[in-house]
Amino acid sequence: MVSRLSVASCTDLCSKEVVVPVHQRQHPRSVARRVPAAAASAAAVALLLGACATGTGGDAQTTDVDFSATPSPGSTLDVMGFGTGDEIGKVRHDRAVEALGIDVKLSEGALDAQAFLSAAASGNPPDLVYADRTQIGTFASRGAILPLSACIDAQGIDTDAYVDSALEQVTFDGEVYGIPEFNQVQVTMANADLLAQAGLDISAVDGSDPDAALAAAEAMTRTDGGKLSVIGFDSKLPEFLPLWAKGRDADLLSADGRTAQLDDPEVVTALEKAVAVYDAQGGFPAVKTYRDSADFFGAGNQFATNVLGAMPMEQWYVNVLNESSPEAPMAFGPFRGTDGEVLAFATGSAWAIPADADDPAAACAYAARMTETDAWMAAAKARADARAADGLVFTGVLTGNEEADAKIRSELVPADAPQPWADAIDAVYAANDHAFALPANPADNEFKQAWQDAVNRVLNGQQEPKEALAQAQQEAQAALDEAWQKWDDEQADGGSADQDAQ
Amino acid sequence: MSTVPGAVVPGLPTRPGTTRAGRAPRGRLTARARHERNAGLAFVSPWVVGFLVFTAWPILYSLYLSLTDYDVLNDPTFVGLDNYRRMAADPQVRLALWNTLQYTVLQVPLYVVVALALALLLHQAGRARGFFRTAFFVPKMTPPVAVGVLLLMLFNGQYGLVNKVLAVFGIDGPSWTTDPVWIKPGLALVSLWGVGSAVVILLAALQDVPQDLHDAARVDGAGWWRRTWTITLPMISGALFFVTVVNTIAAFQMFTEAYSAYFGAGNSTYSNDAALFYVIYLFREGFQELHMGYASALAWLLFVIIMLVTAVQLLVSRRLVYYEGDQR
Helix, strand or coil: CHHHHHHHHHHHHHCCCCCCCHHHCCCHHHHHHHHHHHHHHHHHHHHHHHHHCCCCCCCCCCCCCCCCCCCCCCCEEEEECCCCCCHHHHHHHHHHHHHHCCEEEEECCCCCHHHHHHHHHCCCCCCEEEEEHHHHHHHHHCCCECCCHHHHHHHCCCHHHECHHHHHHCEECCEECCEEEEEECEEEEEEHHHHHHCCCCHHHHCCCCHHHHHHHHHHHCEEECCEEEEEEECCCCCCCHHHHHHCCCCCCECCCCCCECCCCHHHHHHHHHHHHHHHCCCCHHHHHHHHHCCCCCCCCCCCCCCCEEEEEEECHHHHHHHHHCCCCCEEEEECECCCCCECEECEEEEEECECCCCCHHHHHHHHHHHHCHHHHHHHHHHHHHHHHHCCCCCCCCCCCEHHHHHHHHHHCCCCCCCCCHHHHHHHHHHHHHCEECCCCCCCHHHHHHHHHHHHHHHHCCCCCHHHHHHHHHHHHHHHHHHHHHHHHHHHHHHHHHHHHHC | CCCCCCCCCCCCCCCCCCCCCCCCCCCCCCHHHHHHHHHHHHHHHHHHHHHHHHHHHHHHHHHHHCCEECCCCCCCEECCCHHHHHHHHCHHHHHHHHHHHHHHHHHHHHHHHHHHHHHHHHHCCHHHHHHHHHHHHHHHHCCHHHHHHHHHHHCCCCCCHHHHHHHHCCCCCCCCCCCHHHHHHHHHHHHHHHCHHHHHHHHHHHHCCCHHHHHHHHHCCCCHHHHHHHHHHHHCHHHHHHHHHHHHHHHHCCCHHHHHHHCCHHHCCCCCHHHCCHHHHHHHHHHHCCCHHHHHHHHHHHHHHHHHHHHHHHHHHHHHCCCCCCCC
8 A cells, every 4th residue: 555655646746847937947956955855754744644534444354353252351342432321321331340250441432433433443453342333334344343253153152042123234234243232113102192193093093003193193183373283193204214115015124234225116106105294284394393392201292291192212312201201191002014014113222343443352251241131131130120210101121132021021110010001011012022123234324314314305295205215326337437446346346355365 | 035055036037047146057056955845845845645546636636526427336438527517417417516606605794794893892992802702712613513503593484593683583493304495594694603713814904004094094983883994994904805805715615514414314314305405415425325426526617616706705805905015
């Protein structure tokens, strides 16, 4: 790299003919003194450019990493993107630290991808990162994180125990790059009073019949002085387009993560139906501005104040409602596809070990301790006790680990929870069992940006669904093609290098 | 102007074979001149070193990066002018430039006129001037991210304060935060939140306008408007020009308020094309999609555009701006 940069810089600097006006021309000896100086300066610039241009990516090797090495007592594990903000995080962290006998330095707050990659590029990455699962494909394709098959073997991690969709999200080009944890899934939440007033039940708004959802929206929507006063149904666009599309058996991305399917007619129809719900209530701007003005987390939330009929929403909001407005007239049920099957679009987090991490063995051991069933049980017990102390219902924790999920539900979640929370618990666990995810790919951000921009153009009245998704298809596919091409080229180069070495 | 003895002053002719000091041979400095030169260099060196390391070098390096494919982690790969060719064909670049231009044309005159109006009012405020000057400046201390959130609250189409006030006058306010037509006017209006800094600059300029000019005009029968138009504005035109240039550059670099309102954590999935300003697109390319080479090329295009606009403003200013001491 340095030599290429040097050549480039020298070519630029040396090929330019400098025209000096006659009155500024100097003595040859003066010029002779300055030529070496200029050349030295050019060389210095080239060297500096080269020095700054060094990177560490693309050479991630797992063969020389011993994940079974015992962590040195007293050593420090540097973790980026994870915090112990609640008992679920703290109990597992304390337990892992005690088991490993090491210090763990946490850089709390959501992982800043740019900060992480900059640290990795400068050769000073953390030992472990806690990332959104959608980032794993991007990090893996750039050689920023290590493949973890050896780590999984060394720590005896049972990947069969993980929720399938969670494992798929961290599996890039056939190799596991992350240890998944948590699962966010959607359930249908509704205001039972508004449904009853409209002569409906939750099946009208659970996604199984988009036309029924539209009719329900029209029946529950209220206006006051020309302004929206009750949102009948919120489709939760743009974020839940994958859910609405999957409800029509359409995937936004092919299973291998290489082909965008945004212009699939079923995706277009899904978007049209979900947008029609907003149009029936005065348009998306009216709904958005109204929901933006609402208290989302407090006792005056939209359900508690009877200003929202229904919406699909992630399961964590069940706990918010249970805590802030336990008396709200709620109804819960799973989200369903048009075939009536339960459906959820899963997201979550994952542990990944950066290439060039100082102590990958300790990082692997820590990730394994954090995600083992006993750790989840201890954390869930702490959560259940805390909620019991507050007089609240423990609605469970979705860990991304099926074994832990099952144990938590059978041992800690109350079997006799009062309604409507019992329905909520059933819906959450049903959704967890039927979750899907978008596969890992090397251009996840560009792909997501393309379809979200398309939905936003439709919501803002700038394009029709078909036109917007056709444009998104082109943008997304171009980004995927470019990213996959780079990855494939690097793999081919790596394969050639391996053969040469043999 | 003080000069270093023996030093050649640019623009002043020297006779062949002589120096201005007339003592040391041509090209040589006296010991005292060398000492003063070295002392001067020592004094400016902290700034010079800082400039070279933290400004000049990153600029130079970004120019190099603009000719590469660079994803932050892996080595940059030299791609020549590919990034610039891609820019020319990128519809998002055109959209972002158009949005930015529209916002600049809308915001800069509004900002300068409001700042001038407030400064003229403050100038009349007598002993209360100090209080109001502080009061106008305090909002400037608000972090821009908070201003972005403030925008969403004040300009909420259904329940925002702005539309409630408009409703008092029987005006049905628009959807400022979601209607693509009204997003830029909303952002331009909320930019007035920070108008206090320009007000302070213009007020200082107003206080420097000689009172005897006003007195003479008043004796001649000139009213407030006439005196403002023919005396005040020409006398503070230098400050007005400064405010205009600085604010134009800031408008071209619009980022934080729009990003936090339309692309930040509060709107992790909702966004609006009308708020896609050039620097937001640059940030997205560089820091979210990790196309740092392309982002560097985008940065250089913005640099060239701002330089050209500023150059035009400087040219125009020769005819419109008066500096005290100018021979006109």
